[in-house]
Each structure stands twice: as C-alpha cells, then as structure tokens.
Amino acid sequence: MGTAPAILPNPPPLWEPGQVYHWPDAHGHFGPYGGLFVPETLMHPLAELRAAYEHYLGDPEFQAELDADLQDYVGRPSPIYQAQRWSRDLDGAQVYLKREDLNHTGAHKINNTIGQALLARRMGKTRIIAETGAGQHGVASATVAARLGLECVVYMGEVDVARQEANVYRMRLLGARVVSVKSGSRTLKDALNEAMRDWVTNVDDTFYIIGTVAGPHPYPAMVRDFQAVIGRESRAQMLARTGCLPDALVACVGGGSNAIGLFYPFIADEQVAMYGIEAAGEGLATGRHAAPLNAGRPGVLHGNRTYLMEDANGQIIETHSISAGLDYPGVGPEHAWLKDTGRAYYDAITDAEALAAFHTLIRTEGIIPALESSHALAYAAKLAPTMRRDQSILVNLSGRGDKDMHTVSTLEGLVL
Amino acid sequence: MSHIAERFASLQDRRRTALIPFVTAGDPHPSTTVPLMHAMVAAGADLIELGVPFSDPIADGPVIQRATERALARGVSLANVLSIVRAFRAQDPNTPVVLMGYLNPIEVMGYERFAVAAQAAGVDGALVVDIPPEEGAELVAALRRRGLDLAYLLAPTSTPERIRRIGEVASGFVYYVAVKGVTGAGHLDLGAVAARVSAIKSAISLPVGVGFGIKDVTTAAQVAAVADAVIVGSAIVSRIEALEQSPEAIPGAIAEFLVDLRTAIDAVDAA
Numbered sequence: 204m205g206t207a208p209a210i211l212p213n214p215p216p217l218w219e220p221g222q223v224y225h226w227p228d229a230h231g232h233f234g235p236y237g238g239l240f241v242p243e244t245l246m247h248p249l250a251e252l253r254a255a256y257e258h259y260l261g262d263p264e265f266q267a268e269l270d271a272d273l274q275d276y277v278g279r280p281s282p283i284y285q286a287q288r289w290s291r292d293l294d295g296a297q298v299y300l301k302r303e304d305l306n307h308t309g310a311h312k313i314n315n316t317i318g319q320a321l322l323a324r325r326m327g328k329t330r331i332i333a334e335t336g337a338g339q340h341g342v343a344s345a346t347v348a349a350r351l352g353l354e355c356v357v358y359m360g361e362v363d364v365a366r367q368e369a370n371v372y373r374m375r376l377l378g379a380r381v382v383s384v385k386s387g388s389r390t391l392k393d394a395l396n397e398a399m400r401d402w403v404t405n406v407d408d409t410f411y412i413i414g415t416v417a418g419p420h421p422y423p424a425m426v427r428d429f430q431a432v433i434g435r436e437s438r439a440q441m442l443a444r445t446g447c448l449p450d451a452l453v454a455c456v457g458g459g460s461n462a463i464g465l466f467y468p469f470i471a472d473e474q475v476a477m478y479g480i481e482a483a484g485e486g487l488a489t490g491r492h493a494a495p496l497n498a499g500r501p502g503v504l505h506g507n508r509t510y511l512m513e514d515a516n517g518q519i520i521e522t523h524s525i526s527a528g529l530d531y532p533g534v535g536p537e538h539a540w541l542k543d544t545g546r547a548y549y550d551a552i553t554d555a556e557a558l559a560a561f562h563t564l565i566r567t568e569g570i571i572p573a574l575e576s577s578h579a580l581a582y583a584a585k586l587a588p589t590m591r592r593d594q595s596i597l598v599n600l601s602g603r604g605d606k607d608m609h610t611v612s613t614l615e616g617l618v619l
Numbered sequence: 620m621s622h623i624a625e626r627f628a629s630l631q632d633r634r635r636t637a638l639i640p641f642v643t644a645g646d647p648h649p650s651t652t653v654p655l656m657h658a659m660v661a662a663g664a665d666l667i668e669l670g671v672p673f674s675d676p677i678a679d680g681p682v683i684q685r686a687t688e689r690a691l692a693r694g695v696s697l698a699n700v701l702s703i704v705r706a707f708r709a710q711d712p713n714t715p716v717v718l719m720g721y722l723n724p725i726e727v728m729g730y731e732r733f734a735v736a737a738q739a740a741g742v743d744g745a746l747v748v749d750i751p752p753e754e755g756a757e758l759v760a761a762l763r764r765r766g767l768d769l770a771y772l773l774a775p776t777s778t779p780e781r782i783r784r785i786g787e788v789a790s791g792f793v794y795y796v797a798v799k800g801v802t803g804a805g806h807l808d809l810g811a812v813a814a815r816v817s818a819i820k821s822a823i824s825l826p827v828g829v830g831f832g833i834k835d836v837t838t839a840a841q842v843a844a845v846a847d848a849v850i851v852g853s854a855i856v857s858r859i860e861a862l863e864q865s866p867e868a869i870p871g872a873i874a875e876f877l878v879d880l881r882t883a884i885d886a887v888d889a890a
Binding site: 230238239240241242243244245247248316332388392393396399400403404405406407440501502503504505506508511513515517518519520 | 675
C-alpha cells in the first residue's frame, strides 16, 4: 500500500516458470496450506463428498445440467465491458470489467451454490446449510434451495443480521430459516463455526454449502472449480475482443472465491500479472482491517491451514472492513500458496479508497459496484496509470452494490 | 509406559472404570482451576481433561463455548494453561492431565516448543480436536519425543478402516464421541454406543473412553458398563457456570457431583 504498484511484482521466489500447476495434492494441500483439519465426525462425510465431487466433475450429464443452469438461470456468460470513460480519466491501461454483478442474485456467489446444490441433490441430501456474512452467499444458497425444493438453513452473525436487514428478508422470502449467531464476535467466522456444528450434528441428511474457497478439503478446490467459469469465459472473451490476454487481473479477496475463479484459468499464462486485493479497513497500521495475507501469519482455522488474523496466543482476532463480504480473518489456502510462490501479488485497499472508487465508477460508467468489488476497482485505479495505453487490466466486478445502499447512505449521513 | 497408560493399567487391575472430568482451564477465573482439580481428584477423578480455550471452538456446544469465552475474557492462553498444570503438579504428581483443545494455539507456539513446555509443566498427553491422523504425524512425533500421548477422537461416522488407522497412531486412550454433534448435545443411544465401543475394542488395544452427552449419574453408570472411561464435560461446566458469582463454592459443588458419579460407576464395576 502507499507506493504506486508495479505492473509485475518482484521475481517470484518459488515459482518455477513453465511448471504444470497441479495443486492441491492428493491430500488437499497447496504447498503447506489447505488440508483437512476437522473433528473426526466430519472425516468420513468429507471423504464421501470428495468422492462424489470427483465423480461428477467428469460426468458429462452433471456438467451439462450445470452448464444449462449457468446459462438459463444465472444468465451466463456474463459480459466483459470496456470502461472507456474511466480508462480515459485514468490515462493508462485500458480497464475491462467482468460483469459478475449481472448474474442472477447480483454476484458471483451463485456460480458455486448452483454447483454444490446440484451435487447435494445427487448425493441424496435433503437439507442444505450455509454461512453468510453480507448475505450474498446466503441469498444465493436460499435461491437454489427454493428452486430445487431443499430445506435451507442459513447461519449469520447477529451483528451482520442487524446491518444486512434487506438480505435477511430476501432469504426469508425464499423460504430459508436464518439463524442469528450470538457466539464469539457474532460475525462471519462465528456463522461458519455454527454451520460446522450443525453439520456435525445433522451429517446424514445435510449438505454444507461453503461460500468461499476455504474450509477443509475438498471445499477450496471444489469451490474454485465451480467459480473458474469466470476465468474461462474471461480468457476467451478477452482473446476475442482484443486479440490478446489482459496484462493484469485484479480481484478483491475476502475468502477469495471470485479472485480464484478469475485467476485459476490464467495461472499457466505467466505473462498475466494477478493482483488479489484485501480489505485494509481503516489502514493496515491501525490493526483494524481484514488483510491476513498482507498483515497476518499462518495458522489453522475452519478446517485448513492458511494466513490468519490472530494474536500472539493463536486466538483469532476481530476484523474490520466497510464491506461485510471481506470481513473474515482467514483466506483461501490457495491464495496463501499463490502469495508464497509469488505467482499472484496481494495488496490491500482501505475503506476510504474503496468508497472513492465506488463513487467514481457510478459517476463515470453508470454502474453501482458492490463495496467488496470496489476494493478491486480502487486498486485498478492505482495500477492503470503506471501502465501503457496499449496494455489492459481486467477487473472482476464480482457483485452489484444494491445491497450496500444502506451502508453507504448511513456513512454519508443520510437515512433511506 | 506413559503415565496415562500406567494409570489405565492400574485401573484395569482393580477393575475400576475411569472417571475423567473435563473443565475449561481458567473458567471462570484462572485462580479457580487448581483448587478445582485437586477437589476433583479427591472426589474420585482418575484423569483430568483440561480444556485449552480457543476463540473458535467448532466441536463445542453452547455450554463449553461460554466457558471458553469466560476464560478468554480473562486472557487465558496456552502458556497460562501450562502454568496451571505446573501449579497442580506441585501437590499432585500422580493424576494424569490431558490437555484438550484445538490446533491453532499449539501451531502458533510451535509443536516442538509446545511438547517441551508441556512435558516440563507435567502434562501427560493432549487431545487435539481438529487434527486427524492425516495431518497429525509431525505433532505425534514431537509429543512422542517428550513421552507425551496424543489421544484421538473416534466418532459414530468412523469407518472400520479409520478406526484401525487411529488405533495405530493414537496413544494413551481413544475417546469415542457418543453422539453425532457437539459437546453437551442430545441424548446418547446406549445400545448403539455399546455396539460401537465393542467394535472399537475388538479392533484396537487402547482403552476406550466415552464422552459427549453424558449428562447425569444414570447415563454415566450405563456408559461405565461398556467403556473403560466415562468422560463428563458439559454437565460439570454448566454447574461451574451456575456458580460464576461465587467461585469459592465451585470445588465443593463439583466434588459433590463427582462423588455421585463415582458412586454410580463403582456400583456398576462391582456388579
């Protein structure tokens, strides 16, 4: 943070050029990260999930059903939009936006919930559970549950229930039971704890739809694979549109599912720089942020080893971000590995910078971005001027900002 | 032979089922725990499970979650828990103490450093809820070098293959989780528990403790008929919670409960 970002990061310390990227390994590890750190009760159910997932990953009938749903129900492929006016103002690289905000339910989250819900049905599970922070993954889970006629319970921290009333109402309209979690810090991490406790208890008939690329193996790989449609489309669309790959990819990182979805199909394209942007909250120096890759250290939480926000005794500490979707003390283990290898570069954007980018995009392009995605936009605004006009940046516009009207208007002293 | 193995061998000679109480270290106050441990031993505890507070206890129900939050509010860390064990050892060199908790505090301290410090404090073993054998090799090795046991959980969902595998890596004892759920959850199905414990005992040679869902004297007695150890956690911790405002009464009240449990278990052992 602070200094102008370079188009290419420092030489990757561990990355071997031309390597075949093969992570995770057979045990769910991404280098030293990832893995399976769960109570014994969940070990066999996770083995069953892994077997089912690996089977259906290669099943043409399953893939055809998933593709049809992504097209007709989600509205894929989502377009690539060239932000011409904004790019002109930035006076550098051309900025393109991957419009995940145009998906059904308003964000990339549904790509994954559709995939997992179809898997749940094939595994004969009748009940799905999910955790949610801002409510986007909860809404996406409640949506697919309604469509498939599955019972749905969504765990949400009491603090988030209060600040995301509209999404709570949407989930209830969709027939989900929203459980307000009152333990711990009463936010996303505690919602995840409570969902794990539900799963341990109801493991026979229940499928846990984790919303990000975290959790025990196979979740980080499975969620990545369901979200990789973002990067596959983007790669083809950029080639068709510009005749070449983008020079840089930018995406926000909370747990990191939209970022990994964009990055993964580009990993072998080593000329494409990848930037994952965490929430610097009130500033990394203040300690009030949600940037474990930038300011945390490795540990074990929620079933995997990854970078965490923790104190000297290994207790998880509270995070802060203007955007509830980035307000999480961990991060997907594959991001931890991409950081250590140097294949991707991770930086952080403050609340104030994200909010400024939010307004800029609205006024120059007529698009209201989610506050999460606004972190990626703010970074692109720093990056573009350091690049040539014939270069390009692709930003994952992972969600729309309708859900954030209340947050932003309150910050600005208005009452809706 | 480890301290824990010796204790189980001696109990077996006396045909006595072990009573293992669980309390969260530092709940409701760090000064409560050592006197409470001594009182529990006097009341018939054969081993003590000491919970190490962690901010995100995914395997615990509301009762132990609240105990954890009370201890964390007092700033109780893994290092503090080791100090508690050291203080306990000053007067009781014999009763085995097993730390029970989650991996991250140990991960942050470092496996080797933890093993050295735990041995020095007088800890006899650990049970780490979120480290299955697939991830546990390094921790097992670090603890073994210091003569410490790593006990493992077995669950209703554990397959015969997993039971065998855990039998190979676990030491001290194995802890059979009697219900699908979190600590303090629902009612256990005694018939199912008996069948599972018997299957486990035919597959592995370690003593088998049973816990999760043992709420009262009656259940404890029923479980004593099939298990090598009866592990009681939430039922004790909820009694501690009720006395949060008068902590001086805690050791006596818990001792009274343990005497009732011990008496019921002894009756089963004598039958």
